[in-house]
Amino acid sequence: MKETKYYTCEYCFKEYEPKRRRVQKYCSNSCRSSAFQLRKASQKNKDKSLPSIKSSEILQVPKTEKISAAGVGNAALGVLAVDAAKSLLTSRKNKPATKGDIDLLIEKLGGRYHFVKNLQPNIYGDYPFYDLMEGKIVYLKT
Structure with a gap:
């Protein structure tokens, strides 16, 4: 058993x-x-729970980081070097457009208003134009 x-x-x-x-x-x-x-x-x-504090830890003063002129200068030079390399390695086609570029484009297109061919005139006989400054369609008499 x-x-x-x-x-x-x-x-x-x-x-x-x-x-x-x-x-x-x-x-x-x-x-x-x-x-x-x-x-x-x-x-x-x-x-x-609260950590136990040793007597040697109480006497230690925490270290503070100091800002030096050499450190600021090194950071500024680093930023300048990166920006210079970025501008040299980026082709003109891939750079962002500036306000000057947009103004030059408007001048080349022949003014502020650009005729829209695929829209019909409104009931008053006004023709549609795209306003390059405002970014919307406006109807003007020609």
């Missing part, structure tokens, strides 16, 4: 019959993983 020894689960405190040769602490995998989660949470709460 086989004698069975019952153990008590360390998580849910129920009695169970072990399924392995060595001593089991938990009755099931769910109790084992729940106990691990509980230990992990209690460890986090322990870490959040």
